[in-house]
Amino acid sequence: MNRTLISEVINNYGKTIMIKGWVHKIRKLGKLAFVVIRDRTGVIQCVMNTKLIDIKGLKLESVVEIIGEVQKKEGSDNEAEIWVNQLVTISAVIEDLPIEINKDNMEANIDVILNNRVLSLRNQRINAVFKIQAALAQAFQQFLTMEGFTQVFTPKIVAEGTEGGTELFELKYFERKAYLAQSPQFYKQMLVGSGYERVFEIGHVYRAEEHNTIRHLNEYVSLDLEMGFIQDEKDIMELEERLLIYMLMYVVEKCKKELELLEVKMPEINKNIPSMKLSEAVSILREHYGRIDLELDLDPEGEKQICEYAKKELGSEFLFLTHYPKVKRPMYAMPAEDTLTHSFDLLFRGLEITTGGQRIHNYSQLKDNISSRGLNVESFNDYLEVFKYGMPPHGGLAIGLERLTAQLLGFRNVREVTLFPRDRDRIRP
Amino acid sequence: MNRTLISEVINNYGKTIMIKGWVHKIRKLGKLAFVVIRDRTGVIQCVMNTKLIDIKGLKLESVVEIIGEVQKKEGSDNEAEIWVNQLVTISAVIEDLPIEINKDNMEANIDVILNNRVLSLRNQRINAVFKIQAALAQAFQQFLTMEGFTQVFTPKIVAEGTEGGTELFELKYFERKAYLAQSPQFYKQMLVGSGYERVFEIGHVYRAEEHNTIRHLNEYVSLDLEMGFIQDEKDIMELEERLLIYMLMYVVEKCKKELELLEVKMPEINKNIPSMKLSEAVSILREHYGRIDLELDLDPEGEKQICEYAKKELGSEFLFLTHYPKVKRPMYAMPAEDTLTHSFDLLFRGLEITTGGQRIHNYSQLKDNISSRGLNVESFNDYLEVFKYGMPPHGGLAIGLERLTAQLLGFRNVREVTLFPRDRDRIRP
Structure with a gap:
């Protein structure tokens, strides 16, 4: 299966696709996990059943490959999300992140930003x-x-x-x-x-x-x-x-x-x-x-x-x-x-x-x-x-x-x- | 009058135009002089009557402005030349050229070429x-x-x-x-x-x-x-x-x-x-x-x-x-x-x-x-x-x-x- 860029996900409603990128955000809600993936073209929410998909070791910023089905996000106009069938870590984060980068605005001074460029x-x-x-x-x-x-x-x-x-x-x-x-x-x-x-x-x-x-x-x-x-x-x-x-x-x-x-x-x-x-x-x-x-x-x-x-x-x-x-x-x-x-x-x-x-x-x-x-x-x-x-x-x-x-x-x-x-x-x- | 680029001369048959460029070649034949002018887009022959246009001081590689009429070159299929009404030197060559540059192939070794880059x-x-x-x-x-x-x-x-x-x-x-x-x-x-x-x-x-x-x-x-x-x-x-x-x-x-x-x-x-x-x-x-x-x-x-x-x-x-x-x-x-x-x-x-x-x-x-x-x-x-x-x-x-x-x-x-x-x-x- 070829990689689909995140900007193209929206053109694939109902299809099973593969995306690759960095783990941008992780949020758990009961049995469900909402993992936002980021590639060079944008971000997308991926929904997974943690009984079926093991995300215990999953860390922010690890590089992953996800296969899943594209669905319309509930309550949204035309926003897609992916229902995940399979998640593979391609390249894991091995140390704690020295800075928090996934907020819209990074609250760090210029030296911290440049030291961790x-x-x-x-x-x-x-x-x-x-x-x-x-x-x-x-x-x-x-x-x-x-x-x-x-x-x-x-x-x-x-x-x-x-x-x-x-x-x-x-x-x-x-x-x-x-x-x-x-x-x-x-x-x-x-x-x-x-x-x-x-x-x-x-x-x-x-x-x-x-x-x-x-x-x-x-x-x-x-x-x-x-x-x-x-x-x-x-x-x-x-x-x-x-x-x-x-x-x-x-x-x-x-x-x-x-x-x-x-x-x-x-x-x-x-x-x-x-x-x-x-x-x-x-x-x-x-x-x-x-x-x-x-x-x-x-x-x-x-x-x-x-x-x-x-x-x-x-x-x-x-x-x-x-x-x-x-x-x-x-x-x-x-x-x-x-x-x-x-x-x-x-x-x-x-x-x-x-x-x-x-x-x-x-x-x-x-x-x-x-x-x-x-x-x-x-x-x-x-x-x-x-x-x-x-x-x-x-x-x-x-x-x-x-x-x-x-x-x-x-x-x-x-x-x-x-x-x-x-x-x-x-x-x- | 606006400058016409030499590549555009051919689209101006019968018109009086102004070109600017370097003196590429000079050839005299009785009262006539054939001066080839070069700009960034190419070369063009300019024909002048030396009784009317003084070219005594004209040197190869000086920068000139020429006003003249675009004519079909005699005996040519679709090649233009310019019959010159006026020639002005904008920037004169003030020393002898150290190398000859106007032949198709420069016969100089690489050091001479680079020293005179x-x-x-x-x-x-x-x-x-x-x-x-x-x-x-x-x-x-x-x-x-x-x-x-x-x-x-x-x-x-x-x-x-x-x-x-x-x-x-x-x-x-x-x-x-x-x-x-x-x-x-x-x-x-x-x-x-x-x-x-x-x-x-x-x-x-x-x-x-x-x-x-x-x-x-x-x-x-x-x-x-x-x-x-x-x-x-x-x-x-x-x-x-x-x-x-x-x-x-x-x-x-x-x-x-x-x-x-x-x-x-x-x-x-x-x-x-x-x-x-x-x-x-x-x-x-x-x-x-x-x-x-x-x-x-x-x-x-x-x-x-x-x-x-x-x-x-x-x-x-x-x-x-x-x-x-x-x-x-x-x-x-x-x-x-x-x-x-x-x-x-x-x-x-x-x-x-x-x-x-x-x-x-x-x-x-x-x-x-x-x-x-x-x-x-x-x-x-x-x-x-x-x-x-x-x-x-x-x-x-x-x-x-x-x-x-x-x-x-x-x-x-x-x-x-x-x-x-x-x-x-x-x-x-």
């Missing part, structure tokens, strides 16, 4: 998070492929950092030193110039940041894209708007059950994302929130406040901030009027989830910009090469996958939406 | 390689998603190696040591046990192998999958068969032009992949190829020979080898009769492109197996945890993306099908 992932709500995250990544890939982008895989072992040495993890690479890439920035630009014009990458990036905050990880998944033949950063913003609509619609379509489990409130997505200059945002915060301390950038509190403002006054949970000053942007950012750049951030529900912009494509301008920051031009030679041989105007962006997931699903700490987070104190499990 | 990628044949590679990765993802797998992102910074310390790159992780993951093996098994049942990952893996061969890279992309509730390794082999058919069909559909450019001969894919025990393969090689030196494994030459045999005698360019001995497999491989395991390799055109098999799911058996190999059980505690709490029978496989690409497209050296390869001697560009 493999078990906590069996909790249905926690499990759902990463199905949604997978859908977000896949939607990113599908949309960009349709838009003529090529998916690329660029090296994470690099000879130099993109920003000249800070926040890099150092690696012993045979006889020499190497580093873990902070971002695919240089490579994606180089690949635009190598004729692909439009590239994207879904991959890990590494930041040796010392501080341990709820919005930082030392290893995270970056959804990166870069696009040639643009006018300016507005082309990138326009693309991101359509990209986000696609990603959100995709999740709504593919992860209905998961969104319900997590009681996710989706943002409105059928309208343009408002945009304001950083300087305007700073003025608004000064005027409406008394933030006289902000000048050239927002702090985490400022991001929350300007998003609150945007939601109330502009009716959007997304907000583009543009025209960041040069001093706050890397050396490759395309300069704009005065001391500004053709760059932007995208904030979502109080957190920056994207940084992007137009890049410099002129060789001399880029070289000068590198020197003027006191950086050593020679260490950028590999990167600079392509700019000598016909580099189109271009720009791009990066979305932090964990941040997007956290903001969409309403988690405060990015660790909760990372399967196995790496931070200042954690490299296990 | 960004330029060599502009060669149309080389460029096509990575479009096909992207399609392979995407097909892997699409097929497995349809089969109920969840895409996961597991950490590449790990506290221990999967095999206990050999061939690991060491990393300075703040105050401690960490390593780069050799494979997502442990994490994908743990995630099967965490309730996902079926997971896959597309990500980099790292091998600090000292030897520099044409089939090894120190950083490569592994297409990994793991699946719960299997009978044995045959379920995994059956899945891989269907997976490969899907991937190859996908490439045929999406990369027609690229396959033609590279003159790729696709393998026959509508039939079952033959399978033989490793011991049978060794006997065949002894008998038919005089390989009396082989015993428990094949060497690279043996892989070529058995594939030659399989093509001739079994009519397949793919070949499964099964029943590898325990001593040649990791501690997690499920033992089979005698000293063998429930594991397999897949060979394709003379090279191993997959290793897979069923894994041990019983906690005590796995623990004993670890000790019996002289490994320290404690260092596997994070991994072992899930085996105590209901681990279903499971197995999986990994496909080396670069190896698959190389074998499919007929490249000898995996470096040729890696955008920016990392090997014993190379971490640049």
Whole structure:
């Protein structure tokens, strides 16, 4: 007999089927036992006569195989249950469970959840998070492929950092030193110039940041894209708007059950994302929130406040901030009027989830910009090469996958939406 | 005027359009100049009267914008060309090109090609390689998603190696040591046990192998999958068969032009992949190829020979080898009769492109197996945890993306099908 997935049980009324999964709940009532089984597609109640089926040794979370008949659950509209003929334990639990995972909401702090990651992932709500995250990544890939982008895989072992040495993890690479890439920035630009014009990458990036905050990880998944033949950063913003609509619609379509489990409130997505200059945002915060301390950038509190403002006054949970000053942007950012750049951030529900912009494509301008920051031009030679041989105007962006997931699903700490987070104190499990 | 992609020019006979791209070829004939322009979608000939359009400063590989009228090319069936009204250089080449890239076949050795990677990628044949590679990765993802797998992102910074310390790159992780993951093996098994049942990952893996061969890279992309509730390794082999058919069909559909450019001969894919025990393969090689030196494994030459045999005698360019001995497999491989395991390799055109098999799911058996190999059980505690709490029978496989690409497209050296390869001697560009 072939296995029937739990999501398919309801299509088998009156038939005898076999299911396999974990023991999710056990409840006894006289001679009857009600055992809820869980597989990757859901849960189902199995009813057994304990005179016929021995469940004395049965433990929560053991893996079992059950054969039984599908019946309509009494008093229910269209809910099925299984009347069990046979129960076999495939893989028994051999130690007491260290945490309780079968409640809807796990009442455990983040360290307990992460220390027992493999078990906590069996909790249905926690499990759902990463199905949604997978859908977000896949939607990113599908949309960009349709838009003529090529998916690329660029090296994470690099000879130099993109920003000249800070926040890099150092690696012993045979006889020499190497580093873990902070971002695919240089490579994606180089690949635009190598004729692909439009590239994207879904991959890990590494930041040796010392501080341990709820919005930082030392290893995270970056959804990166870069696009040639643009006018300016507005082309990138326009693309991101359509990209986000696609990603959100995709999740709504593919992860209905998961969104319900997590009681996710989706943002409105059928309208343009408002945009304001950083300087305007700073003025608004000064005027409406008394933030006289902000000048050239927002702090985490400022991001929350300007998003609150945007939601109330502009009716959007997304907000583009543009025209960041040069001093706050890397050396490759395309300069704009005065001391500004053709760059932007995208904030979502109080957190920056994207940084992007137009890049410099002129060789001399880029070289000068590198020197003027006191950086050593020679260490950028590999990167600079392509700019000598016909580099189109271009720009791009990066979305932090964990941040997007956290903001969409309403988690405060990015660790909760990372399967196995790496931070200042954690490299296990 | 909006840009028209070169692939779309043919749909615009008689119209005035704008194209953008790189100067691919320049040929002068009296007053006329024939300039071939290349963009991400192809090449097109542009005809200009040099009395009206100044091309004196025009260089190969400069980025230009051309406005002109689409005409049928004289003497051609349905080939278009553009009669140019206006040519503007957007981004000029400012140094002599170090390599010639516009011939069909680049006559340069692999080091020259890789040292000038960004330029060599502009060669149309080389460029096509990575479009096909992207399609392979995407097909892997699409097929497995349809089969109920969840895409996961597991950490590449790990506290221990999967095999206990050999061939690991060491990393300075703040105050401690960490390593780069050799494979997502442990994490994908743990995630099967965490309730996902079926997971896959597309990500980099790292091998600090000292030897520099044409089939090894120190950083490569592994297409990994793991699946719960299997009978044995045959379920995994059956899945891989269907997976490969899907991937190859996908490439045929999406990369027609690229396959033609590279003159790729696709393998026959509508039939079952033959399978033989490793011991049978060794006997065949002894008998038919005089390989009396082989015993428990094949060497690279043996892989070529058995594939030659399989093509001739079994009519397949793919070949499964099964029943590898325990001593040649990791501690997690499920033992089979005698000293063998429930594991397999897949060979394709003379090279191993997959290793897979069923894994041990019983906690005590796995623990004993670890000790019996002289490994320290404690260092596997994070991994072992899930085996105590209901681990279903499971197995999986990994496909080396670069190896698959190389074998499919007929490249000898995996470096040729890696955008920016990392090997014993190379971490640049």
